[in-house]
Amino acid sequence: MRFKGKVVLVTGSSRGIGRATALAFAREGARLALLGVEPTEGEAVAQECREVGAEALWLTARVELEPDVKEAIDRIASRWGRLDVLVNNAGIYAKGDPVTTTLSDWERIMAVNVTGAFLCAKYALPIMIAQGSGCIVNVASEAGLVGIPDQVAYNVSKGALIAMTRSQAVDLAARGVRANCICPGTTRTPLVETALAHSADPQATLRTLEGSRPQNRLGRPEEIAAAIMLLASDEVAYATGAVLSVDGGYTAQ
Numbered sequence: 326m327r328f329k330g331k332v333v334l335v336t337g338s339s340r341g342i343g344r345a346t347a348l349a350f351a352r353e354g355a356r357l358a359l360l361g362v363e364p365t366e367g368e369a370v371a372q373e374c375r376e377v378g379a380e381a382l383w384l385t386a387r388v389e390l391e392p393d394v395k396e397a398i399d400r401i402a403s404r405w406g407r408l409d410v411l412v413n414n415a416g417i418y419a420k421g422d423p424v425t426t427t428l429s430d431w432e433r434i435m436a437v438n439v440t441g442a443f444l445c446a447k448y449a450l451p452i453m454i455a456q457g458s459g460c461i462v463n464v465a466s467e468a469g470l471v472g473i474p475d476q477v478a479y480n481v482s483k484g485a486l487i488a489m490t491r492s493q494a495v496d497l498a499a500r501g502v503r504a505n506c507i508c509p510g511t512t513r514t515p516l517v518e519t520a521l522a523h524s525a526d527p528q529a530t531l532r533t534l535e536g537s538r539p540q541n542r543l544g545r546p547e548e549i550a551a552a553i554m555l556l557a558s559d560e561v562a563y564a565t566g567a568v569l570s571v572d573g574g575y576t577a578q
C-alpha cells in the first residue's frame with residue numbers, strides 16, 4: 326500500500342497503459358482521478374478501481390483544451406483537497422515522415438502529446454506546490470530517444486516531453502515537486518493493436534517489432550505501470566529529471 330491516501334490523476338486512463346496504471350495505483354491504496362475522452366470505457370475503469378477498494382472519479386476532458394483541464398483539476402481539488410501524483414499518459418500516434426506528415430496530423434499530435442501534458446501540469450502544480458509535495462510522471466517513449474522511421478510528429482512530441490520533464494525538474498525541485506519521465510518501448514495496447522491492424526501484414530509486422538529488440542517481445546501494460554509507480558513512489562524521492570527506459574533493450578542497442 327505504497328500510495329495509501331494519495332490522490333493520483335492518470336490521463337488517458339480508459340484503456341491501455343493508462344488503465345493498467347490506474348488499476349495498479351488503486352491496488353496500492355491510492356484515490357484515483359481518471360481523465361480522458363471515452364466516458365463509457367473510463368467509467369468502467371473507475372468501477373474496476375472501486376472493486377479493488379479504491380475511491381475513483383472519472384472526468385471527461387480533452388487534455389489539450391485548457392477549460393477542460395482546469396475544470397477537471399478543480400473537481401479533484403473540491404473532492405479531495407489535494408493532488409499527489411500526475412501521470413501524463415494521454416497520447417496519440419500517426420504515421421508520416423518529414424515530407425508526408427500533414428500539418429493537421431502534426432498539430433493534433435503536438436496538441437495532445439505536448440500541450441496536453443503542459444496544461445495538466447500547469448493546473449496540477451499550484452495544488453502540489455501549496456502542499457509542498459507532489460510528483461509528475463510524463464509518459465514519453467523510446468521514440469523520444471531515437472529516430473523511429475515514418476513517425477516524425479510522434480517522435481518529436483515524445484522528445485519534447487523528455488525536455489519538459491527536465492525543465493519541470495529544475496524549476497520545481499526547491500518547491501518539493503519531482504518530475505520524471507518514462508520511455509516505454511512498444512507495448513501491446515489498443516494503440517499498437519490499431520497500428521498493427523492497419524499494416525499490410527499484421528503478423529509479419531508484429532514479428533518485426535518483436536525481433537527489433539533484444540528481449541524479442543513486446544511489453545505488457547502492467548510492466549509500464551509498475552515503472553510509473555516506481556518513479557512516483559517516495560522510495561525514490563531523490564529521483565527528479567530522470568528518464569527511465571522500459572523497452573526490452575531497444576534503445577540499449
Ligand SMILES: NC(=O)c1ccc[n+]([C@@H]2O[C@H](COP(=O)([O-])OP(=O)(O)OC[C@H]3O[C@@H](n4cnc5c(N)ncnc54)[C@H](O)[C@@H]3O)[C@@H](O)[C@H]2O)c1
Nearest residue numbers: 337339341342361387388415416466509511512514515516
Ligand atoms: N503502446 C506503446 O507501444 C507505447 C510505447 C511508448 C509510449 N506509449 C505512450 O503511452 C501512452 C499510452 O499509450 P497506449 O498505448 O496505452 O495508448 P492507447 O491509445 O491505448 O490509450 C491512449 C489513451 O489516451 C486517451 N486520449 C487520447 N486522446 C486524448 C485527449 N485528447 N485527451 C485525453 N485523453 C486522450 C485515449 O482515450 C486512451 O485512453 C501514450 O502517451 C503513448 O504515446 C505507448
